Amino acid sequence: MRRRGEAGAGVRGCGGAGGPRDASRWWRLTLGAGLLVSVSAAAPLQAQRKVSAGYATTPDVSVRLFAAVGSVHVIGWDRDSVELTGSVAAGSKVALNAPQSGAAKGLKMFIEAPTEQAGREGALTMHVPRGARVWLKTGSADLTATDVTGGLDLNVVGGSITVHGSPRELRAESMDGAVTIDGAPEWMRVKTATGDIALRGGQDVGVSTISGTIDARGGEVDHLKLESTTGTIRFAPGLARGATVEMETHSAPIEIQLSRKASVDIDAATVTGEITNAWSGMRPSVGSEGRGMTLVSSGAPLGSRITVRSFKGKISLRPI
Amino acid sequence: MNEHQSSDERLDELTAALPREVAPPPELWTAIRAELAERSSNARRWDRWRLAAAGLLIAASSSLLTVVALRSREHARAVAVASTAPASPAAVNVEPQLPARLASAEQGYLRSTVALRRKLDERRDSLAPSTVATVERSLRIADSAIAEARSALERDPSNTVLAALFTSNYERKIDVLRRATELAPRT
Numbered sequence: 001m002r003r004r005g006e007a008g009a010g011v012r013g014c015g016g017a018g019g020p021r022d023a024s025r026w027w028r029l030t031l032g033a034g035l036l037v038s039v040s041a042a043a044p045l046q047a048q049r050k051v052s053a054g055y056a057t058t059p060d061v062s063v064r065l066f067a068a069v070g071s072v073h074v075i076g077w078d079r080d081s082v083e084l085t086g087s088v089a090a091g092s093k094v095a096l097n098a099p100q101s102g103a104a105k106g107l108k109m110f111i112e113a114p115t116e117q118a119g120r121e122g123a124l125t126m127h128v129p130r131g132a133r134v135w136l137k138t139g140s141a142d143l144t145a146t147d148v149t150g151g152l153d154l155n156v157v158g159g160s161i162t163v164h165g166s167p168r169e170l171r172a173e174s175m176d177g178a179v180t181i182d183g184a185p186e187w188m189r190v191k192t193a194t195g196d197i198a199l200r201g202g203q204d205v206g207v208s209t210i211s212g213t214i215d216a217r218g219g220e221v222d223h224l225k226l227e228s229t230t231g232t233i234r235f236a237p238g239l240a241r242g243a244t245v246e247m248e249t250h251s252a253p254i255e256i257q258l259s260r261k262a263s264v265d266i267d268a269a270t271v272t273g274e275i276t277n278a279w280s281g282m283r284p285s286v287g288s289e290g291r292g293m294t295l296v297s298s299g300a301p302l303g304s305r306i307t308v309r310s311f312k313g314k315i316s317l318r319p320i
Numbered sequence: 321m322n323e324h325q326s327s328d329e330r331l332d333e334l335t336a337a338l339p340r341e342v343a344p345p346p347e348l349w350t351a352i353r354a355e356l357a358e359r360s361s362n363a364r365r366w367d368r369w370r371l372a373a374a375g376l377l378i379a380a381s382s383s384l385l386t387v388v389a390l391r392s393r394e395h396a397r398a399v400a401v402a403s404t405a406p407a408s409p410a411a412v413n414v415e416p417q418l419p420a421r422l423a424s425a426e427q428g429y430l431r432s433t434v435a436l437r438r439k440l441d442e443r444r445d446s447l448a449p450s451t452v453a454t455v456e457r458s459l460r461i462a463d464s465a466i467a468e469a470r471s472a473l474e475r476d477p478s479n480t481v482l483a484a485l486f487t488s489n490y491e492r493k494i495d496v497l498r499r500a501t502e503l504a505p506r507t
Contacts, residue, residue: 248485
């Protein structure tokens, strides 16, 4: 259970969690002056291996972390504090926030490795209040976020992104790393260049890639848009009442799996590709010049709609 | 009238007593109308000649320009056909072009692409080679898809599905470029 207002709880060396709200206020003021920041205060330091810092914060604190390390794990917890621990490559520049009096509303932390190789070493764990808004940017780190219900803005180049839980807002961008969202965020935007994307559900979801695959299965979707240039799109989640789903590709296959009982209108068109339909009895029609196909059905009572577009990618529908 | 009245006041009084309009004598109007009628007739005669000459000039110029344009287009088409053999008969007969709305959108996309490309090239050395390779590979894929969709659109400009795919391909390309320019050094 969450214990908001217990500032300082969880900051190592400052006692455990607990105590009434007045005591928490006292702790905030006291700890604000004497917060533990064992690696660095305000100025960058050199040749640090261990990182350990803690801050009393508001429950919805905004945290910005740039970290050139091997992996970062962000964990939402029931405390109004942020704790950063772990190790980084020797010679890294570590710039952390200075201790503050009172609960911090915003934190900025920066860890820069001396070389590209060094930027793949070390691991950090950052605990944040569940409702925090976290902006995290790394190079080739594997990012994992767990149990954050606030906002996540995650950006990697070569590493992977994995999110467990359902943040209110999630933006995840990667160049060639894979992105896996194991939850159903209210608002989500995921982009990769070549990285594969896996998700299950969400309310307002937009996913885009050049050549990565998109795999959406499980959970339930409300408004969803999946698009790729050459990456295969697989769609198999449930549909909320009145759901709208758009899928678009240039040349990749789009594989749609639906429940036989799904109440949904289909509007599928491919310019030069092919459509196969094993989900319903409706047969796709061939384009007027003998190229391309369309499949249109309407009249679904619950008003869900799936729109599919491809240039030459094959579109297939089949039952789950 | 008051004998102490000033000369200015007297002048004002006299001026106010003057009529507001004085009609010209009737014979003067007759002379003026006759003169105007003669000038108008001459002018109309000259105008007709000038208009006729201008029309002939425009017609001749237009014909000349049309001939020149058609010849140069034929020449360009012949060169294009020769350089892309074997060409289908449709390629010779159809003038390939995008609809105006898409052509305009493409100009915007191209401007964005050029600006982002320049920015990326400026900081290319600060990025990891593997990152640059990933970005370049993605851009090649995007370019290939754009070219393919564009070519199809030129043959079928009214295809709305194609038009949407065409612009989406550009937007994904620009998005990759934008994100590449925002990457941190050594990543």
